[in-house]
Amino acid sequence: MSGYWAGILSILAINIVFAYGIFLPVATGQLNLGGAGFQALGAYAAAYASASFGLPVYVTIPLAALLAGAIGALIAFPILRTRGVYLVLATFAFAEVVAGSILNSETLGGAMGLSVPAFIDWQIPVAVAVLVSLFVFYLMSTRFGLTMRAAHDDEVVTDLMGVNIRKTQVTAFGLGAALAGLAGGLYAHTFSFVEIQGFNAVVSIYVLLYVLLGGTQTAWGPIVGATFFTMLPEVLRETLPTVKQTLATLVGITEPVAPPDESWRLVILGVLTVLMMAFRPEGLITRTMMERLQFRRSPSRAAAEVSA
Amino acid sequence: MLLLQQIVNSLMLGSVYVTVAVAFTLTIGILNFLNFTIPTLFMFAAMIGWALAYWGLPGGLTGPSYWPVALAVGIIASMIVSLVVERFTFRIMKTKYGDSTEHAIPLVSSLGFLLIIENLVRIGYGTDAQRFPGPSADLTMSIGGIFVRVPQFVSLLFVVVIVIGLNWLLRTSRLGRGLRAIAENPDAANILGVDMHRIVPVVFMLTGLLCGLAGALFAINYGEVSPQMGEDIGTKAIAGMVVGGLGSIWGAVLGGLIVGLTEVMTIHLFGADTVQVAVWGLLLLTLFIRPQGLFGHSAIGKGKL
Numbered sequence: 236m237s238g239y240w241a242g243i244l245s246i247l248a249i250n251i252v253f254a255y256g257i258f259l260p261v262a263t264g265q266l267n268l269g270g271a272g273f274q275a276l277g278a279y280a281a282a283y284a285s286a287s288f289g290l291p292v293y294v295t296i297p298l299a300a301l302l303a304g305a306i307g308a309l310i311a312f313p314i315l316r317t318r319g320v321y322l323v324l325a326t327f328a329f330a331e332v333v334a335g336s337i338l339n340s341e342t343l344g345g346a347m348g349l350s351v352p353a354f355i356d357w358q359i360p361v362a363v364a365v366l367v368s369l370f371v372f373y374l375m376s377t378r379f380g381l382t383m384r385a386a387h388d389d390e391v392v393t394d395l396m397g398v399n400i401r402k403t404q405v406t407a408f409g410l411g412a413a414l415a416g417l418a419g420g421l422y423a424h425t426f427s428f429v430e431i432q433g434f435n436a437v438v439s440i441y442v443l444l445y446v447l448l449g450g451t452q453t454a455w456g457p458i459v460g461a462t463f464f465t466m467l468p469e470v471l472r473e474t475l476p477t478v479k480q481t482l483a484t485l486v487g488i489t490e491p492v493a494p495p496d497e498s499w500r501l502v503i504l505g506v507l508t509v510l511m512m513a514f515r516p517e518g519l520i521t522r523t524m525m526e527r528l529q530f531r532r533s534p535s536r537a538a539a540e541v542s543a
Numbered sequence: 544m545l546l547l548q549q550i551v552n553s554l555m556l557g558s559v560y561v562t563v564a565v566a567f568t569l570t571i572g573i574l575n576f577l578n579f580t581i582p583t584l585f586m587f588a589a590m591i592g593w594a595l596a597y598w599g600l601p602g603g604l605t606g607p608s609y610w611p612v613a614l615a616v617g618i619i620a621s622m623i624v625s626l627v628v629e630r631f632t633f634r635i636m637k638t639k640y641g642d643s644t645e646h647a648i649p650l651v652s653s654l655g656f657l658l659i660i661e662n663l664v665r666i667g668y669g670t671d672a673q674r675f676p677g678p679s680a681d682l683t684m685s686i687g688g689i690f691v692r693v694p695q696f697v698s699l700l701f702v703v704v705i706v707i708g709l710n711w712l713l714r715t716s717r718l719g720r721g722l723r724a725i726a727e728n729p730d731a732a733n734i735l736g737v738d739m740h741r742i743v744p745v746v747f748m749l750t751g752l753l754c755g756l757a758g759a760l761f762a763i764n765y766g767e768v769s770p771q772m773g774e775d776i777g778t779k780a781i782a783g784m785v786v787g788g789l790g791s792i793w794g795a796v797l798g799g800l801i802v803g804l805t806e807v808m809t810i811h812l813f814g815a816d817t818v819q820v821a822v823w824g825l826l827l828l829t830l831f832i833r834p835q836g837l838f839g840h841s842a843i844g845k846g847k848l
Contacts, residue, residue: 266647313831320577321834323650324785328826331778335819345816436778440654447651498662505662508655509631516648 241357245425247465248360249418252367254445254457256415259371261443262451263407264387265315268323270442272330273412275434277303277419279337282349282429292353292424296363299420300413307412311405330439337431348430355424363421367414372454374410383407387451444504448511450518459520468500475499548689549811550804555695555764557803558702562757563780564787564795565706566750572790573726573746579653580628581754582777583660584621586770588755589762590664592617593675610676614762618755625751628656629744664770672769675762698760705756706796709749713792718745726790779806782826788836797837801825 253274260267277299284295314325337343374380382403385393394400423429441464449460511519563585570578595613608616632652683690713719721742724732733739761776762768779802787798802822809821829836 266650317830317834320571320575320650320789321785321830323577324781325827325830327778328782328823328830331819331823332827335817335823339816339820436774440657444651444654447647498665501658501662502666505655505658508658509652512648512652512655513631516651 243465243469245357245360245421247462248357248364249421249425250442250445250461250465251364251458252360252421253415253418253442254449254461255367255371255454256411256413256418257442257446258451258454258457259374259383259407259411259414260404261446262375262387263383263404264390265404265408266323266443267326267408267411268439268443269326269328269330269333270415271434271436271438272326272333273303273307273415274419274422274438275330275333275337275429275431276306277416278423278429278434279343279349279419280416281420281423282351283343285351285353285424286349289352292355292359295353296359296417296420296424299423300417303416303419304409304413307416308405308409311408311412315401315404315408327436327439330434330436334431334434344430346431348428351423351427351429353424354427355421357425360421360425363417367417368454368458371457375454379403379406384452441504444508448508448518450520452517452522453520453525455520455525456518460518463519464504467504471500471503549807551689551691553804553807554800555692555699555803556807557783557800558695558699559757559761559764559776560780560783560802561796561799562702562705562753562760563776564783564799565709565792566753566757567780567784568787568790568792568795569709569753570746570750571784572792573722574633574649574743576633576649577653578628578632578750579650580625580656580660581750581780582773583657583664584625584751584754584773585758585761585776586768586773587624587660587664587758588614588617588621589675589758589768589772590617590668590770591620592759592762593673593768594668596676597673607676614759618752618759621755621758622748622751624660625747625754626744628653629747632656633743633747634740661770661773668770670770672767672772675766675768692764695764698764701756701760705753706792710792718742722746779822782822785826785836786829788838791836791838794836794838 253270256273257267257270280302281295281299284290284298285292290298310329314322314329317325338346343349375383382393382398385396385398386400386403390400419434445460445464446457447460449458449463450456563581566581566584567578570576570581592610592614595608595616596610597607599607607613632649683692684696685691713722721732721737722745724735724737725739725742729739757776758768758772761772780799783798783800783802784795785798786801787794787796802825805821805825806818809818813821
């Protein structure tokens, strides 16, 4: 496998794990716009443990997940008291506080960043991504997954049915934080270097967009969203210069034109977001779509036929 | 005396935050919509103003324009963009689902617009900070030993006039009554004859106007514009809005000034690197202790997302 594809596969695996970290709270009805904060916690935990204590990878990466998860669960109690717009703002503020604290910390390298001695190749992120995906699929099929879905659809009714909403939300938020931290740990060891500028607000926005565009109804959504948006820049890197050259030829310019600006990719992501929200706001992959793909009659339609 | 000077400086910085925070609070208070395009509208007005003042119209149609004209065009451009955003975020949801305030959809769409506008500006004008050829920022006057920059002082007065005007508009005019009715209950307002399709764009136009003005003030006072300028100002304005209370105009004013004061004082006492922690810590603290903010109504912004 070439280095290029190994690199892409690693990024893809990390993005999938990260996307699942945001998916869990979002599927419970909590928009989390602080993903980069949790990823930064995990990345710095792994980087610090590896650089200062020389701990091996199989210790530092779980440590990253544990630390981010513990902090996530801890702040979930006050943060989940807020709702709606306030929750979005609170998670956003949390990420900024994490970034600011790390920036001011001498031990964590401040603005200089930390280099990570232990390096992992693509196999470990991919293996972790597969395990995490299986875990989330399992989780969504359990009773807990059902309560998550219920809390997302209607909080009041779910509460009246005797489900402990608070517990469900805090657990989903904490688990999500742990997964985001896990993604951070993988990131630190894959790139051998962490700097806080890499975990800014834009990262939080991207990962939330992956998840929402992929769809939050089933566990397939984050995989599809993360894969699509990780591969999109790579595909566009190849096709955009060709497109521009073709356009230039159409208007009569024959000599080669400079390749288009990198920012076009982000413009395309933005356009896709706006279009998706306008035409298919529930995301690319929906529950009914999966039911159709399984060639099974959905319970509601079967019931309709019986009564007819 | 030094402390007093710092307070004056923070007032000047705060006035930019106040203008953007009022734009945020207006859309949240009336439409329950956290509009993430606001920071980019702020940047857009200033960048268009800069481009016109520096180069003139694209394609060499005119030479560089005089800076007030350029900024006025920039403000109008940002109002137009804001109306485009309304079409694609709010109106589509309204016509499709009947009620757009209960969904996260407009919020996510506005995140998409944030990416589009900011990166288009980057493609057009590059990522570097540019010097705005406005009036000299050195133009100072001294009141009792405290230095006040004239453009900043003028813009502070300007902000005060805008806020009072906006308040007057909301309190007394027919339009304002419609806006307040929508804020209270969109469905009931619609049934009772408030024309949503005419009034909602007004909110977005006001948003564009306020952001454009803030961008122009920033360009004049600090003499520098860049495609990234909206991120910092926008996020601090959000902090100011939350501290003051969502949906309250006077809350946004006070909150913006508090954030300005916090920022200047933190830089004065602890250095520039701690500003993020101080401002966002203040925001988190507000959310934990008094989520409705100083003046906010507890019902605003709590809708399901």
